[in-house]
Amino acid sequence: MEVTELYYNDPKEIRKFKIKTIVFQVLLYLFLVSVAIFILIPFYWMIITSLKTKIEVDLMVPTFFPQEVAWSNYSQVFTQVTLFGRYFLNTIFVSVCTTALVVFTTVTAAFAFARLKFKGKELIFALLLMTMMIPGEMFVITNYMTVSVFKWTETFQALIIPFGVSVFYIFFLRQTFQQIPNELYLAAKVDGIGDFKYLWKIMIPIAMPSIVTIIILGLMGAWNAYIWPQLVANNGPLRMIANGLMVAFTTEFSSEPQLQLAASTLVTLPLFAFFVIFRKYIMRGVSRSGIKG
Amino acid sequence: MIEDKRAGWKALIALAPAMAFLLLFMFFPLFNTLIMSFLERFRFKSGGGLFAWNQSFQSIGFGEYLNVLRNPQFLTALKNTFILVIVSVPISVSLSLLVAVALNKIKRLQGLFQTIFFLPYVTNTIALGMVFKVMFSTNNGLINTILKAIGMAPVAWLTDATAAGYWSALAVITIYTVWNGMAFKILVFLSGLQSIDKQYYQAAQLDNASRARVFWRITVPLLSPMIAYVIITSFIGAFKSYTDVIAVFGAGDQVYGPPGSPFMWITVVGFIYKSLKGGLMLPGSLARASAGSVILLIIILFFTVIQLWVSKKKVHY
Helix, strand or coil, X not given: CHHHHHHCCCHHHHHHHHHHHXXXXXXXXXXXXXXXXXXXXXXXXXXXXXXXXXXXXXXXCCXXXXXXXXXXXXXXXXHHCCXXXXXXXXXXXHHHHHHHHHHHHHHHHHHHHHHCCCCCHHHHHHHHHHHCCCCCHHHHHHHHHHHHHCCCCCCHHHHHHXXXXXXXXXXXXXXXXXXXXXXXXXXXXXXXCCHHHHHHHHHHHHCHHHHHHHHHHHHHHHHHCCHHHHHHCCCCCCCXXXXXXXXXXXXXXXXXXXXXXXXXXXXXXXXXXXXXXXXXXXXXXXXXXXXCC | CCCCCCHXXXXXXXHHHHHHHHHHHHHHHHHHHHHHCCEECCECCCCCCCCHHHCECCEECCHHHHHHXXXXXXXXXXXXXXXXXXXXXXXXXXXXXXXXXXXXXXXXXXXXXXXXXXXXXXXXXXXXXXXXXXXXXXXCCHHHHHHHHCCCCCCCCCCCCCHHHHHHHHHHHHHHHHHHHHHHHHHXXXXXXXXXXXXXXXXXXXXXXXXXXXXXXXXXXXXXXXXXXXXHHHHHHHHCCCHHHHHXXXXXXXXXXXXXXXXXXXXXXXXXXXXXXXXXXXXXXXXXXXXXXXXXXXHHHHHHHHHHHHHHHHCCC
C-alpha cells in the first residue's frame, strides 16, 4: 500500500483507491463467509437432526432448531445396535496397532534411506515412489486372496497387517531425517556411537514432530477405512466403525434419520476432538504432502 | 566420509521390516494381479497357495479384458467415472484456488476460516454421506425446503430412477465430492501462495496492474507447480471414485443409485469391487476384477503422463 500511495498525489484518486480496496475486502469476506456456510451446513444439519424427536424429523417442513431436544437418540444408537460400542473399540484397537506397526517400519526404513549407504538405494527408493501412483485396487485384489490363504478372514490380523507399511510416510520422514545436519552424525561417530543408537538417541527426538504427524494421520486413517474392512471383516463383531455405520444404519433404520445422524455425530466427534487438539500437526502433515513434488 | 564395512548389513536390518510388508502386500500383489488378469475363467482353489499361476484357470490370453470391455455395466461405470472426473475436478480445483487466494488476501479471521475449511478433511466419508442423503431427501430435506421457499419445484435428488434422476444424482455426488475434497486443495494452494515473494505484487502495484491481471500474470504462473500437482492428484482421486457415491446413496456397499436403478452411478472401482464380491471361487470374478483394475491403471497412467507433459510446457518452476 505505502508504495502505491507515493505515486498518487491526487487526493481524489487516493479516495477512489481506498473505496475500491474496502469494497474488495468486503467482497472477499462475503465470498469466504458463503464458502464457510457451505462447509458448515452439513455439520449443523447433522447435529440438529440428531437431537430431534421422531415426530419432529417427520414434519413436512423441517425445523431449523429442535423444538424438543432428544438426547435419548444417542443412547438409542447403542441400544438399537448393540454392537455399535464394539465397533468403536474395534476401530480404536485396529488404528492403534496399525499405527504402531507403521511407525516402526517407517522409522527404520526412512533411517536407511536417509542415513545409510547401500547398493541399489536410489533404485529401491524410485520403485517405492512408483507404487504411490498405482490404484490401490490392484493390491486389494491379491491381498484379498492372500488373506484367505492365511485364513485371516474375519480376524484382526486381516485389518492390521496389510497396512503395516506406508510408502508415503517413509518418504515424508526421510525428508525430515535428511534435514538433520551431517555434522551431528560425524560427531556421534567420533564419540563411538553406533548407527542404531544414533537413530534412537538423536534422529528420533529431533524428528519427533514429523513422527507425531505420522501417528495422528495414521490413527485418523483407520477411522476412515471402509473398502478393505468391508471385504475381509464385514460379517461379524469385527466390523470397523464406518462399515458398522453403513450396515446398521442404512438398511435397518433408513426411516429414522435422527438415529442415523446421531450415529454419524458419534463417529465424527472423536475425529473433531483429535483435530482440535492436534490441528498444527495434522495440517502440517497434509500440506507437506503437497509440496513434495 | 567414514567408511563402514558393515553398512550394507545395517541397511538390510533397517529395511527388512518395511520390505517384508512391501514385498508381500504391494510388490507381489501388483505382479500377481497383473498375471491374474490374463488367466481366463480364473478361480481360486483351496490349497493352491498364494500364486495365481498355481490356481485353476482355463487359458491364458486377453479374454477377461475383452469380457470386461464388452460388459455393459463396465461401460456404464467407465462413462460415469469420466463424467465425475470432468465435472468434479474443474469445480473443486478452481473453487479451492479462489478460496485460497481470498484467504491469502485477508488478515483478520484467517486462522478461523482456515480451520473451518479444513473440517471436511477430518470426517468419515460414510457418516457425512448419510448427512447429505438426509439434506437432499425428497420429501422434507433441507435443500428441497429451500427450493420451495424461493418458489422453485422440489427435486427428487437421490430417488429418481429416470434419466432426469441421473443428473440430479450427479449434482449431489458432485457437491459432496467438492465439499469433501476442498480441504486438502486449499491447504496446498495456501502454502504455495504464502511462499510467493511479495516483491512481485509490489512491482505489479507500481505498474498499476488490475487485480485480474495480477491474478493471471503473477499468482497463477508462480503457483503453477502446486496447481499441476493438485490437478494430477484430483484426477487420480476422481478416477478412483467409489466411497463418495455409495455414501450419498447410503444403502449398502453395492448400491450406486436410487431405488429401482441401483447401479445407476456405478464407477470403475465400484465395478472392480462388485466383481471381487462375486467370491473367490466363482470362475472369472477375480480375473474380471484384475482386468478392470489394470484398465484403471492404464487410464490413470495415460492421463498422468499427458498432464505431466502439458505441465512441462506450462508450469513455471
